[in-house]
Amino acid sequence: MKIIGTGSALPEKVVTNDMLAGFLETSDSWIRTRTGIETRRLLSTETLSELAMTAAMKALESSKMKPEDIDYIICSNVANSYVTPSLSSIIMGPLGCKCPCTDINGACVGFIYALDIADAFVKTGKAKNILIVAAEEPSRFCNWHERETSVLFADGAGAVVVTEGEGFRDFIVTGDTHTDVLYYKRQMEVTPYDRVEEKTQPLVMQGREVFKLAVRSCIKDVDTILERNGLTGKEIDMYLLHQANKRINDSIREHLGEPEAKFPLNMTKYGNTSSASIPILMDELSREGVLKDGMKLLLSAFGGGFVTGAAILDWSAIEYDKENNE
Numbered sequence: 001m002k003i004i005g006t007g008s009a010l011p012e013k014v015v016t017n018d019m020l021a022g023f024l025e026t027s028d029s030w031i032r033t034r035t036g037i038e039t040r041r042l043l044s045t046e047t048l049s050e051l052a053m054t055a056a057m058k059a060l061e062s063s064k065m066k067p068e069d070i071d072y073i074i075c076s077n078v079a080n081s082y083v084t085p086s087l088s089s090i091i092m093g094p095l096g097c098k099c100p101c102t103d104i105n106g107a108c109v110g111f112i113y114a115l116d117i118a119d120a121f122v123k124t125g126k127a128k129n130i131l132i133v134a135a136e137e138p139s140r141f142c143n144w145h146e147r148e149t150s151v152l153f154a155d156g157a158g159a160v161v162v163t164e165g166e167g168f169r170d171f172i173v174t175g176d177t178h179t180d181v182l183y184y185k186r187q188m189e190v191t192p193y194d195r196v197e198e199k200t201q202p203l204v205m206q207g208r209e210v211f212k213l214a215v216r217s218c219i220k221d222v223d224t225i226l227e228r229n230g231l232t233g234k235e236i237d238m239y240l241l242h243q244a245n246k247r248i249n250d251s252i253r254e255h256l257g258e259p260e261a262k263f264p265l266n267m268t269k270y271g272n273t274s275s276a277s278i279p280i281l282m283d284e285l286s287r288e289g290v291l292k293d294g295m296k297l298l299l300s301a302f303g304g305g306f307v308t309g310a311a312i313l314d315w316s317a318i319e320y321d322k323e324n325n326e
């Protein structure tokens with residue numbers, strides 16, 4: 001399976017660390033040094049489904065596929081204002097597609113999980129051309145009176161179109177129960193039989209625990225996938241890692257002993273956009289011409305659960321229509 005189109009969309013509202021320090025007891029220097037984040041984009045006037053639509057349309061356009069060519073849509077989304085219908089159902093009609101569609105929740109690893117599922121569908125002939133959209137609004141899970149979480153998260157959407165062909169070599173997806181280190185609980189309706197009203201619990205995160213789990217498990221995934229594909233870290237041209245915290249990514253890079261240039265970052269300007277972070281980064285690098293034909297890429301991410309995932313692929317350059325290439 002290979003990627004033949006990419007797209008992304010971000011909210012217009014740019015929020016700086018200083019803006020957050022205007023109402024939270026925090027500072028630009030704390031956020032920069034602890035996380036690498038300088039600004040983030042937050043939904044204000046747009047909706048998540050609009051971002052998902054825009055990212056999907058750009059991916060479709062660059063893939064040169066028509067909406068009717070798509071025979072499966074997978075959206076990666078942790079939560080949005082609709083519990084049902086799925087985000088993939090919501091965007092399918094306006095996109096002009098008519099095919100099976102479903103949402104998955106693989107936390108921040110959702111994009112890699114979606115690719116892994118798509119790869120199995122393509123290999124078995126269940127589907128040929130699949131649209132994957134990772135669209136997330138984690139800023140809406142946070143308690144905005146708490147500095148521990150709200151400064152980290154941001155909103156955005158990234159999308160790819162995949163089809164048959166040489167590209168992905170291997171995937172790893174893992175799960176290990178640590179449900180207490182990162183969770184967000186939503187209130188549901190009270191029934192006549194269950195009158196205990198459980199309130200919404202905005203995002204709870206044990207930051208240090210998440211940090212340690214993330215570094216440990218991503219290093220394990222990266223080492224395992226390199227070894228079983230007979231590759232060394234040096235042979236990877238670029239590492240597209242989940243954009244949660246620069247220090248997490250630096251720890252993985254230091255373990256591999258590889259140069260900073262191979263570890264592009266965009267959490268500096270976009271914050272942590274959960275499962276959308278890797279496809280947004282991929283779309284930007286591809287449109288800028290940084291991702292060149294034949295480059296070996298390694299993707300790796302971690303997320304609440306605790307789940308992780310990694311993939312290795314050989315990149316095929318995508319030609320973008322210059323007028324729409326923004």
Ligand code: ACO
Pocket residue numbers: 025026027030031034035107108147148151152182205206207208209210211214244245272274302303304
């Ligand atoms: N501004 C200023 N001070 C703060 C802030 C803030 N925004 N947040 C916490 N602090 C304070 C704490 O209260 C603490 O104060 P104290 O020493 O008086 O007790 C101090 O800063 C140090 O807090 P720590 O939690 O020890 O800081 P740490 O260096 O561990 O950094 C951080 C915290 C950035 C959250 C880090 O642990 C981290 O990045 N963890 C991983 C988070 C992550 O990746 N989350 C997403 C995971 S999954 C997904 O992507 C959805």
